[in-house]
Amino acid sequence: MKKTLIAAAAVTLAFGTLVSTSAHADEWPTRPLTMVIGFNPGGSTDIQGRVLANVMEEYLGQPVNVVNQPGAGSAVAFTRLANNRDQGYTFLFGGTTALTFTPIISDVAYEIDDFEYLAAVAIGQNAIVTSSEQPFNSFDEIIEYGKENPMTYAQQTALDEAIIRAIAEEEGLDLAIVPTGGGGGMAPLVLGKEVDFAYSGGTHAQYTPGGEMIVAAFMSAERSPFYPDVPTLMELGYDYSIEDYRTIIVPNGIPDEAKDRLIAAAEYASTHEQFIRTTEGNTFFPVVFIPQQEMESSVRRIRAATEEVMGD
Amino acid sequence: MDFSIVGSAIGEALTLDSFIGIGGGVLLGYIIGVIPGLSRSVAIAIAIPLTFYMSPYIAISFLIGLSKGTAAGSAVSAILLNAPGEASSAATCLDGYPMAKNGRPKTALKIGLLASVLGDILATIILIFVAIPFARVALLFGPYEMAAILAFALVFIAGLSSGSLFKGLAACGLGILLGTVGLDSQTGMPRMTFGYTELMDGFPLIAVAIGTLALSEMFLQAERLRTERHNMSVKINDNPDDRLSWPEFRRTIPTIMRGTGVGTFVGALPGLGPSVASFMSYGMAKRASKTPERFGKGAPEGIAASESADNAVIPAALIPLFGLGIPGNVSAALLVGAFAIHGITVGPLLLREQPELLYSIFAGMIVASILMLILGWFGLKLFAQITRVPPHVVIPIVIFFCIAGMLLQGYGGFGLIILLAFAVLGYLMKKFDYSFVTFLVAFIITPMLELNLRQSIILSRGDPMILLERPIAVFFIVCTILALIALAVRTVKVRKPVAEAPAD
Amino acid sequence: MARHSFWSGLVVIVIALLALNWIIPGYAGSNPFAQIPPDLVPRLASWLMLICGLCIVTGAVYDMVRQRIPLFNSNIDWPALAWASWPFAYVALATWVLVYVKITYVGPLIIALLLYLLGERRWYILVGCSIVPVAMLYVLSVYMMRVGVV
Incomplete structure (x- = not known):
């Protein structure tokens, strides 16, 4: 099913380029745009980004080309974007973690103030998952079980590790934390019951419909509409959250006209049926529209909160 | 096995898109295979970017079709030019070229093609029937088993490298060293990146593969142009003798069966590769023959033995890949990279998560074999023409x-x-006889091995007794130790012949 | 052969020593809490290279002494060496150019010039072989992959 959709998307994309409309000839943009994606083709950001490019192209009347610049969870792409002087013709679509978290732990050549956050169109997913064959199936039960037994947890980033480590200390758990090679490496560990619970940044969407994996809690600030019964860590009384927004990001100093047009295109996409179908239906990311002002403050607030967690 | 999934998978393999994708792959592979010096891994490394916009199934089938095509295509130049398209067809030269010289080039080409296709289809069927049960067992494997198997594969590959043992191990060490560059999986801190953000995910596999395999090979060929300029391709004439008769082909069938068996066995073991398989099969055919003196003078069995084994290796090498997620040779390692680009983690979980994708790939592989037969049969003369393209145009x-x-x-x-940089490295390694295959496989396996080792140590909380519950892991640990001992024994023995080798 | 082994083994030793004394301590990082710290695997690999390099050099010295091969080759084939190294220089130059100009624009020139240097003089081959691959790249990048002109 997923495959056919991707194939269909690829075909639509190929034809989309051939049929470029020329309705807004006098308005910005006057030449093709480039959307940068900081991950390899095939991941959730790439799938969403390619559809978004397609929809934005429809609105802006110029082709929106998609370029993958993978590496270090988008840090490579942000490094290049910070030095980009393309007057808004090059923008990035992706999560904000590379800005709110990566600069804290590693030495990267960009900072949060190098960019403007035009609009968020989807909310990132950060879940704590476990296998349905385990003797527990909610976060409280995990904690209860952990007070009696030694537990294991599979991390994916230093951030989720820090949060879980803090919770384990509060609750007095005997917890061993193992590294995984991302979502693909996490799934076999959870399904094979090698670890008791794990972090998932979206991979769970493949396994929860079949009932093999269950989401115990969300690390995000709000519940997911696709798992309405699953509480967030905040609701459970732990003062931690990982927030991540799939945002359209440009380097500082681009003309206002370009910004306005890009924001308008993003708003158009957030109500577009094709984008919603792919983002919500395939990847289980809720589609939203968060305007620039709110995003600018959100990104800085998340960064401050993350620094606090990592400072422990 | 859910038959509706199988049905839809086969349906997908029979769509026009998939025919175009696979056919394109086989055709491109055939052409690249015919050109001497462009090997299978070179073809895959260059073609991976082509697959970016394809759907995962087409992309993988395209690449597998490509590698099958190169194996069949390399026989053409082996037979007509006496220069194998790649090393694995070197054994085909021994009988193919004499047969072509004797005025029967078409017969030689057809025997080579039929042996390739038969070996291919049979090995693909073996793959399907072995990989699925294998993957079911492998689903139970955790980090302990994976770490043990990866360690075994690494030692095995290093030990089997051609040439000097120490040079092979040194290449292995360099592969491990470069494989650890990038973010450390546990702390998320950069390791040996020298502050370059681009290196945080390690050296990009595509750069390493294209550099050490393809670009360095072009430099070597350009160097060779200084002394060798002209090629002597045997012309195909319409000679009435030059027809493959059924009785003649029938006599080669037992040889093809044996070749397929050898190729499948060798292919499924990590690190051995198609050259070993084709020479082993050739040797066995010669020993089993009642008229061994005909070998080397244009015996059809010689061509059949080498080509069937060469082609059988390709599907067989996918057994450890689909079953365990471990690449057995360089082409399989590149396929891992291609899968990753399409967001798929190859390994036993593939059977569980995306069975239809796996079945589609299997169906696509059979389609590739059939397309290979059709293209090879009717494009015989065309491909023969490609052997006349001079290398200085290809480079x-x-x-x-x-x-x-x-x-x-x-x-x-x-x-x-x-x-x-990696092209220079690959060039020097080839020049000074350091196994670049060992280097590449070590480079690819190291991150997986390190991660699984870490997971095992953390999960066991440092208690080795946990291995008592893990018989498979123990088995592979014992195998690794035995392989290490065998390596040490070989090191002591091998010293002598090297000392008596002639000077350069 | 033995001389080849000697010098290449020496290079292996140098790389291993560089890694052990400079790269790993300076850039591999550390994690005192981990059972496998980040620098363990690189260190093991470097030691493997060091030991192998020593074995290669020792073996080569043994062979060279027995067969009386001098350490340096007195008659290096300079023209051959020059011929072997110019393609590297060519690609390095092309890399430098490609940092500033897109390959779709200079690709034909890069191919044609190399063809000419390799001895091709027929104009139709020069033109055909340089235009067709670039046209294929253009179709692939602009229409199929949608990454724009690369």
Whole structure:
């Protein structure tokens, strides 16, 4: 099913380029745009980004080309974007973690103030998952079980590790934390019951419909509409959250006209049926529209909160 | 096995898109295979960027079709030019070229093609029937088993490398060292990246592969142009003797069966590769023959033995890949990279998560074999013409595609510099006889091995007794130790012949 | 052969020593809490290279002494060496150019010039072989992959 959709998307994309409309000839943009994606083709950001490019192209009347610049969870792409002087013709679509978290732990050549956050169109997913064959199936039960037994947890980033480590200390758990090679490496560990619970940044969407994996809690600030019964860590009384927004990001100093047009295109996409179908239906990311002002403050607030967690 | 999934998978393999994708792959592979010096891994490394916009199933089938095509195509230049398209067809030269010289080039080509296709289809069927049960067992494997198997594969590959043992191990060490560059999986801190953000995910596999395999090979060929300029391709005439008769072909069938068996066995073991298989099969055919004196003078069995084994290796090498997620040779390692680009983690979980994808790939592989037969049979004369393309025309075009492939990846100028650096490294390794295959496989396996080792140590909380519950892991640990002992014994023994080798 | 082994083994030793004394301590990082710290695997690999390099050099010295091969080759084939190294220089130059100009624009020139240097003089081959691959790249990048002109 997923495959056919991707194939269909690829075909639509190929034809989309051939049929470029020329309705807004006098308005910005006057030449093709480039959307940068900081991950390899095939991941959730790439799938969403390619559809978004397609929809934005429809609105802006110029082709929106998609370029993958993978590496270090988008840090490579942000490094290049910070030095980009393309007057808004090059923008990035992706999560904000590379800005709110990566600069804290590693030495990267960009900072949060190098960019403007035009609009968020989807909310990132950060879940704590476990296998349905385990003797527990909610976060409280995990904690209860952990007070009696030694537990294991599979991390994916230093951030989720820090949060879980803090919770384990509060609750007095005997917890061993193992590294995984991302979502693909996490799934076999959870399904094979090698670890008791794990972090998932979206991979769970493949396994929860079949009932093999269950989401115990969300690390995000709000519940997911696709798992309405699953509480967030905040609701459970732990003062931690990982927030991540799939945002359209440009380097500082681009003309206002370009910004306005890009924001308008993003708003158009957030109500577009094709984008919603792919983002919500395939990847289980809720589609939203968060305007620039709110995003600018959100990104800085998340960064401050993350620094606090990592400072422990 | 759910038959509706199988049905829809086969349906997908029979669509027009998939025919175009697979057929394109086989055709491109055939052409690249015919050109001497462009090997299977070179073809895959250059073609990976082509698959970016394809759906995962088509992309993988395209690449597998490509590798099958190269195996069949390399026989053409072996027979007509006496220069194998790649090393694995070197054994085909022994009888193919004499047969072509004797005025029967078409017969030789057809025997080679039929042996290739038969070996291919049979090995693909074996793959399907072995990989699925294998993957079911492997689903129970955790980090302990994976770490043990990866360690075994690494030692095994290092030990089997051609040439000097110490040079092979040194290449292995360099592969491990470079494989650890990038973010440390546990702390998330950069390791040996020298402050370059681009290196945080390690050296990009595509740059390493295209550099050490394709670009360095072009430099070697350009160097060779200084002394060798002209090729002597045997012309295909319409000779009435030059027809393959059924009785003649029938006599080669037992040889093909044996060759397929050898190829499948060798292919499924990590690190051995198609050259070993084809020479082993050739040797066995000669020993089993009642008229061994005919070998080397144009015996059809010689061609059949080498080609069937060569082609059987390709599907067989996918057994550890689909079953365990471990690449057994360089082409399989490149396929891992291709899968990753399409967001798929190859391994036993594939059977569980995306069975239809796996079945589609299997169906696509059978389609590829059939298309290979059709293309090879009717394109015989056309492919024979390609052997006349001089290398000095091939080299600039391949260099261009190496660079373009890297740029398509989006790494920019930095990627090109890494590409060139690895091309120089690959060139020097080939020149000084350091096994670049060992280097590449070590480079690819190291991150997996380190991660699984870490997971095992953390999960066991440092208690080795946990291994008592893990008989499979123990088995592979014992195998690794035995392989290490065998290596040590070989080291002591091998010293002598090397000392008596002639000077350069 | 033995001389080849000697010098290449020496290079292996140098790389291993560089890694052990400079790269790993300076850039591999550390994690005192981990059972496998980040620098363990690189260190093991470097030691493997060091030991192998020593074995290669020792073996080569043994062979060279027995067969009386001098350490340096007195008659290096300079023209051959020059011929072997110019393609590297060419690609390095092309890399430098490609940092500033897109490959779709200079690609034909890069191919044609290399063809010419390799001895091709027929104009139709020069033109055909340089235009067709670039046209294929253009179709692939602009229409199929949608990454724009690379």
